Amino acid sequence: MVEDNYKQRGLRNKLVKKLRLKGIRDERVLEAIGKVPRHVFFDDALLVHAYEDKAFPIGEGQTISQPYTVAFQTEKLNVAPGDKVLEIGTGSGYQACILLEMGAKLYTIEYNRTLFERTRDFLPLLGYKPYFAHGDGSKGMPSKAPFDKIIVTAGAPVVPAALTDQLSEGGILVIPVGDRERQKMLKITKRGGKLIEEAFDYFAFVPLKGKEGWG
Ligand code: SAM
Numbered sequence: 448m449v450e451d452n453y454k455q456r457g458l459r460n461k462l463v464k465k466l467r468l469k470g471i472r473d474e475r476v477l478e479a480i481g482k483v484p485r486h487v488f489f490d491d492a493l494l495v496h497a498y499e500d501k502a503f504p505i506g507e508g509q510t511i512s513q514p515y516t517v518a519f520q521t522e523k524l525n526v527a528p529g530d531k532v533l534e535i536g537t538g539s540g541y542q543a544c545i546l547l548e549m550g551a552k553l554y555t556i557e558y559n560r561t562l563f564e565r566t567r568d569f570l571p572l573l574g575y576k577p578y579f580a581h582g583d584g585s586k587g588m589p590s591k592a593p594f595d596k597i598i599v600t601a602g603a604p605v606v607p608a609a610l611t612d613q614l615s616e617g618g619i620l621v622i623p624v625g626d627r628e629r630q631k632m633l634k635i636t637k638r639g640g641k642l643i644e645e646a647f648d649y650f651a652f653v654p655l656k657g658k659e660g661w662g
Contacts (some may be wrong), residue, residue, distance in 0.1 A: 451484045458498035459485070465498035465500055466518050473522045479548035480518060485511075485572065488539040507559050509653055511539040511599060516650055523597050523634045523647070526551050533578075533591070533613070535584030536600035536655070537589040540566040544575045546598075553577035554591050558656050562569045583657035586615040594618060602652035607659030611635060611642055625650050627661070 457629030464480045469658060471477060485498035488511050495505055502510040521542070523579070526532060534543055537557035542565075546553050555577045556565040560648040563581040585607050587597070592613035598611070599622040610620055614637045623630035654661040 451487075455484060455486055455498070462498045462500065462514055464532065466515060469500075469515055471515070471518045473525075475526075475549055475600075476518050476521045476545070479521070479545045480514060482548050483541065483544040484542060484573075485514070488507060488541050503563070504544065505539045505563050508564060509538055509559065512652075515651075519647075520598055520600070520621050521545055521549070523620055523632070524619055526596060526600055530595040531593075531607065531615075532596040532597050532598065533584075533588055533594040534600065535587075535610075537566050537579065538562060540570045540575070540599070542600055543570065543577050544573065547575045547577060548646060551572065551596070554588055554594070556580040556582055556588055579581050583660075585609070585655055585659035586656035589613065597621070599623065599655065599656035600652070601660070602627070603655040603660055605659070606635065607631065609659060616640075622657050623650050625649070627654055647652075 459481055463477050489497045492581055500514050502513045505511050526549045530551050532546055532551040532553050534555040537555040543555050567579040587609045593615035594613055595618050596621045597610050602623045614620055618637045620635040623632050625631050629649045629651050631649055634645045636643045
């Protein structure tokens with residue numbers, strides 16, 4: 448059983464207020480952030496930072512994304528209960544918990560074997576049970592496609608065609624695209640077989656590896 452006391456709940460409420468001030472409007476996203484215990488993804492040495500609006504190391508050279516980034520991407524994804532969602536870059540599993548709280552039917556894929564095994568074993572202990580896969584998510588998950596929504600939580604050099612191919616009609620892909628230092632957040636909607644692209648702010652993600660990533 449993972450401890451979640453009044454102090455941690457209080458810090459989470461403060462974080463939700465901060466995200467609201469930063470422009471996050473979707474109440475369902477804010478509610479999910481208010482529910483998922485972020486501190487359980489932190490080592491003891493970093494525990495005091497769990498509810499700061501910052502990214503932190505999770506080992507293997509990877510990070511748990513900044514809460515604002517998680518909220519921004521999730522808001523753009525427009526998740527409805529029952530949506531079939533693919534997450535590329537399971538990492539700590541925090542983003543996965545947010546999507547599950549919002550009622551997504553979640554498939555999540557991680558490239559790094561250590562992180563994949565750690566998160567696959569840990570998340571069910573919190574009551575979160577997505578479908579976990581280990582592999583190169585830059586190719587999507589063809590065996591489970593199509594998806595209503597796809598979220599990429601690592602920075603890509605280009606929009607992988609495999610991902611737009613695996614979107615259902617009306618589906619949305621949210622993906623940071625750019626160079627290794629910074630990436631523009633893109634929202635791509637498939638309508639009548641066409642891809643409609645909207646571009647938002649710059650973010651700084653760890654690189655997307657694999658065939659359609661940085662290699
Ligand atoms: N969603 C994560 C979370 O909530 O903690 C954020 C994780 S971190 C910013 C990005 C993750 O993407 C890393 O765990 C990294 O190993 C993973 N990754 C990078 N390239 C990948 C690929 N081609 N397929 C799947 N995962 C990948």
